[in-house]
Amino acid sequence: MWDDLILIALLLGAYLYWFNGQQVKEIALKAVRAHCSNLDVQMLDEYVALNSIRLVRDQTGKMGVRRAFLFEFSSTGNERYNGACIMLGRRVKSIHMEPYRFDEEF
Template sequence: MLDDLILIALLLVGYLYWFNGQLVKELALKAVRAHCLNVDVQMLDEYVALNGVRLKRDQAGKMRLQRTFLFEFSSTGNERYNGICTMLGRRVESIQMEPYRFEEF
């Protein structure tokens, strides 16, 4: 009986972790899309990939999960460049992009 309750509790915690991770991934995807649009580059594959998870304190000193997502973008349509979106909890901490070439008009 107790083993079943522990198993159910672990499954519930696992599901909540996964569900929250999916929500944060969607927020990261929206932030990256908006950033790419703002700097006039094309986000490739419309996808962000989870690259790492660690614990970090926010500005208030509260422990949060920091997730790092990778994405790819192109400035001219010929090359692929990498970018990193770092989320602290549900907040965008930073979006970094490799140096890229842009077309002159």
Template structure:
């Protein structure tokens, strides 16, 4: 009986983490698309990939997930460049792009 309760609790925790991660990824993808539009480049593959995951404290000491996502973009349509978006909890910490050729 206790094993069942522990197993169900672990499944619920895993689902809540997955659901939260999907929300953060959705926010990051939307912000990345908008940033690419603002920079007048094309986001390739319409996809971001999780590159890193850490626990980090905010200014008041609360622990949040720090996530790093990678994406690819092109300025001319011929070359592929890499970019990175950093999320701290549900907030965008930074968006960085490799130097790229202007068309």
């Protein structure tokens, strides 16, 4: 009896952890799309990949989950560049992009 309850609780906990992770990933994807659009570059593959996850303290000292997502983008359509979106909980902490080439149009 207790074994079944523990198993159900573990499965429920794993599902809730996965579901929360998917929601954070969607927030990161939307933020990266908007950032790329603002910089007039093309986000490639329309995908962000989880690179790392760890517990960190925020500015107020509270513990939170920090997730780093990687993505690729192109400025001219010929090259691929890497970028990273850092999430702290459900908030976008920062978006970093490699230096990239752009075509000047006058």
